[in-house]
Amino acid sequence: IETGVQQQLKICVDILGRLMRLFSGMFEEVEFLGVEGNHRPKVGTVSFDRIVYDFLGTLCSQMSNVTFNIADGEHLVFRHFNRYYLLLHGHGISMYQQTPYYWIVNAIRKLWEVFGLKGTATFLGHFHTAAMLPGICMNGSWFSGNEFSLGKIRAMGRAQQRIYGLHPTRGITWSYPIHLSPEPHIETAQEGVITPVLTMKGGT
Numbered sequence: 001i002e003t004g005v006q007q008q009l010k011i012c013v014d015i016l017g018r019l020m021r022l023f024s025g026m027f028e029e030v031e032f033l034g035v036e037g038n039h040r041p042k043v044g045t046v047s048f049d050r051i052v053y054d055f056l057g058t059l060c061s062q063m064s065n066v067t068f069n070i071a072d073g074e075h076l077v078f079r080h081f082n083r084y085y086l087l088l089h090g091h092g093i094s095m096y097q098q099t100p101y102y103w104i105v106n107a108i109r110k111l112w113e114v115f116g117l118k119g120t121a122t123f124l125g126h127f128h129t130a131a132m133l134p135g136i137c138m139n140g141s142w143f144s145g146n147e148f149s150l151g152k153i154r155a156m157g158r159a160q161q162r163i164y165g166l167h168p169t170r171g172i173t174w175s176y177p178i179h180l181s182p183e184p185h186i187e188t189a190q191e192g193v194i195t196p197v198l199t200m201k202g203g204t
Contacts, residue, residue, distance in 0.1 A: 005048065008048075009048060009051060009052060009055075012052050013052055013055045013056055013059065016052070016056050017056060017059045017060065020032065020056070020059075020060050020063065020066060021060075021063070023066075024060075024063045024065055024066050027065070028065060029065050029067075030063075030065055030066045030067070031066075031067050031068075031069065032056070032060075032066065032067070032068045032069070033069050033070075033076055033078055033087060034049065034053050034068070034069075034070045034071065034076075034087075035049070035070075035071045035073065035074050035075060035076050035087050035088065035089050036049045036050055036070075036071065036072075036073060036074055036089065037049055037074060037089040037090075037091055037125065037126060038089070038091040038126075050070070053068065053070050056068075071087070074088060074089040074090070074091060074092060075087065075088045075089070075111065077115055077117065077119075080166050080168070081168040081169070082168075082169070083120040083166075083168075083169075083171055084115075084117045084118065084119050084120060085119065085120055085121050085122070085123065085166070086108070086111065086112070086115075086119055086121075086122040086123070087122075087123050088108065088111070088122055088123070088124050088125075089124075089125050089126050090104070090124050090125055090126030090127060091126050092107070093107045093126075095127070099127050099129045099131070099138075100127075101131075101133065104124065104127075104133075104136065104138075105133065105136065108122045108124075108135075108136060119135065120135070120171045120172070121135050121136070121137055121171060121172055122135060122136050122137065123137050123139060123164075124136060124137065124138050124139065125138075125139050128140075128141035129141070130160055130162065130177070132175075137162065137164065137172070137175070139161055139162055140159070140160040140161050140162060140177070141159055141160070142159055142161070142180060158179060158180075158181060158182070158183050159179070159180040159181040160177045160178060160179050160180055160181075161177070161178045161180065162175055162176070162177050162178065163175065163176060163178060
């Protein structure tokens with residue numbers, strides 16, 4: 001994370017490639033689903049998400065039981081047995097210095113209406129916040145605290161992603177966090193002065 005974009009992309013493709021090789025050896029069929037976010041050098045250019053997906057697809061091209069389904073945009077609906085789920089990046093939802101829970105719920109409701117489907121759950125990124133709302137799973141952040149989370153939404157928390165288990169008839173039946181950093185805290189730089197510089201304390 002604390003590297004340039006080029007190095008981040010290389011690390012990301014390497015980690016995902018190793019994960020796909022592991023899954024390919026464990027399961028008869030592996031399907032990779034992806035959406036694009038607002039991660040690009042400037043408007044009109046190819047997103048970093050798409051670059052990762054393309055390189056990862058090439059890396060996995062010899063794995064006959066692995067398929068890729070990548071959306072041309074920020075949302076993708078997939079079917080698991082008789083239930084429908086939505087992957088949504090979320091950058092199209094407006095916000096102002098806080099996580100916009102009302103607008104998140106409203107936007108997702110409207111998307112399901114557009115698709116004409118009864119959705120079981122939506123998996124959402126972008127907002128650097130881990131939360132579980134009825135039918136909405138916010139996946140967290142790769143950062144424990146940075147200039148976006150502190151300056152934009154005034155929030156800081158432990159960096160984490162989540163893994164979910166989907167049951168054929170019951171939907172999401174389990175979930176647990178994958179912690180990517182220790183708990184963050186803010187230290188006093190000198191007596192009586194508290195700075196926004198973050199340090200890490202404790203185990204992972």
